[in-house]
Amino acid sequence: MVALEDVTAESESTWSPTGFRIANIVGAALAVALAAALLIASQEYAFRVRSLPGPAFFPVIIGVAMLGLSIAWLVLALLGRYRVDADTEPPPDRSAMVRAVASLGVVTASAFAMQPLGYPLTVAIAVAILTLLARGRLRAAIPTGLGFAVVSFLLVTTVLGVQLPTGVLRPLLVGLL
DSSP: OOOHHHHHHHHSOOOOHHHHHHHHHHHHHHHHHHHHHHHHHHTTSOSEETTEEOTTHHHHHHHHHHHHHHHHHHHHHHTTOOOOOTTSOOOOOHHHHHHHHHHHHHHHHHHHHHHHHOHHHHHHHHHHHHHHHTTOOHHHHHHHHHHHHHHHHHIIIIISOOOOOOGGGHHHHTTTO
């Protein structure tokens, strides 16, 4: 009789050295492209509004940091500095890949929905869906999305003084801003 641990170990796939190197190079290149796209897209907005940070302030900071780290990752991947060893996590299974691609789709759709729907509604929906994709329960996803949207909106608009798009909720939020 075969022990349960042996069956699990045999069925779990592992990285080949070439596959792991290619995955690192592709991941790093995609991260560089995403950082560049973020920096390019942020050029449409003001970096400062009067003496306060403008709508492009945080995307530029995140884009610059992400670009630097992504370039470092790409250079190290091209030099072959990442090696497969016993501590390397195995490649994701089909379910994990589907959830990852769906999560990327939610984040991408959120970027396009931000202007018409507004920050609070877009973030509430996106966080709730991402919670569900992370295998959270619906009764946890809805309050998580709503709570994060409200707290982050109030924090950014009141404490930092950064204007965020209000979209369809503008009539309801006029008194708060």
